[in-house]
Amino acid sequence: MTFQTVSTNKSYGGVQGVYRHASQATGTDMVFSVYVPLHPDGTKLPVVWYLSGLTCTHANVTEKGEFRKACAELGLIFVAPDTSPRGPDVPGDANNAYDFGLGAGFYVDATEAPFARNYRMWSYVTDELPKLVAENFPVDPKRQSIMGHSMGGHGALTVALRNPHRYRAASAFAPIVAPSQVPWGIKALTGYLGPNKDNWRNHDTVALIEDGAKYSGFLVDVGEADNFLKEQLKPELLQAACTKANIPLTLRRQPGYDHSYYFISTFMSDHLQWHAERLKG
């Protein structure tokens, strides 16, 4: 598998790169970013995957996430994929909505026409891109973890619950935890997976936990001034499910914080510290 380098910039002693490749999973070119901290030649580093939210590309967290200082100090590689396939031939939503289609892949493999051909973000982020990254960057595949924001928090938690041995840590900023029960999720899962809600459970954090998925614990930050908290995020549903299933959940409700990268960047180093502790050795 090959890729092109779009840009590289030295930052905090390491290299922030942006890369493009032809994805087999999505049938499109895909762009992703990788930060590699300064490290001794020949060593392999743990890698943190970051899944972004609605409307985002790799660029939002890469420019605004303020993760490089902590990654440099903790010796973590940081990978940020795009949130959907893109291109003139990729079907979007007929209404050009921000919450479905382009920029809103929801980290599923779509089964419904016309989306099934390209919208295969589950396979992309859990299979194709990890292989590409492992082949081309100094990554230790045995030390991976995953985090995300909003729709990407949904992605990170579902990916971790279904691959608990591959991802040693999982955390989220303002995640969608029960897409089957909230407007953003119902719209997306209906569109990509069809109306049968049984087919949604593998892509719903709360449903996965109800169905018996286990994990070593989650760190979740939500802002109490987040406009989406009550209608779309509903962290109380995750809290109830984790309590019932005995999954340790560190849920922090941050007073005054909203849904933006001003919130994410504030707590990014806490999350990376959490990941680093679980990626040691």
Place this chain on the structure above:
Amino acid sequence: MTFQTVSTNKSYGGVQGVYRHASQATGTDMVFSVYVPLHPDGTKLPVVWYLSGLTCTHANVTEKGEFRKACAELGLIFVAPDTSPRGPDVPGDANNAYDFGLGAGFYVDATEAPFARNYRMWSYVTDELPKLVAENFPVDPKRQSIMGHSMGGHGALTVALRNPHRYRAASAFAPIVAPSQVPWGIKALTGYLGPNKDNWRNHDTVALIEDGAKYSGFLVDVGEADNFLKEQLKPELLQAACTKANIPLTLRRQPGYDHSYYFISTFMSDHLQWHAERLKG
């Protein structure tokens, strides 16, 4: 003087705001950002002014500068103005160049038609905006300092040299130090101030020092992989002038770093620490 709030977001415990006001200096609406860290009610804080480079607005450093963590820890207010007047009635450059006109005010009060009416960024950043900020934010006007990037580094150094008692510290990332001697500067100063080079010396760091301006010292970082280093920035001219004038200069040549915010963000906390030490008490 009144202004409108465009947005506020909690970040690192403080508030990142963006504001708009009708500027008398430029005859246009102007947008600026202010970060105010968490602080005890009734206290006044030192303020760091950040002047941006070519093509930038307030937004570049606000989103990519990674200054909030250090400002929160050090108790510094951080203000970022725009780099030029903007609007449908503001003359730009006939060639729509990135280095003259909109986004490229060069922190001078233009004397040449058609720019003299709006391009009054010197008055804006040294007089009008400081008054507006002092009236509306918890700023201690006796504890101000200034920094900038590229064209904004030029702005910061010239403002400091001409107002050494008002700005207790001055630093720059990749500054244009001798605009009279480099293509960007010659183009801009000719366009805004006319062809008589005698009128440029007040807006040229090296010339100001040659003409006797004094300052307590500068911190300057430049990236050795900066594409503009040799033709436009020429830090060696600043070094020679400071040596001759006995102005302490901490000039750091950072191997591998370029002209981008990936460079700036890496060293932002060093600069804010430098400012904080000089703004104490």
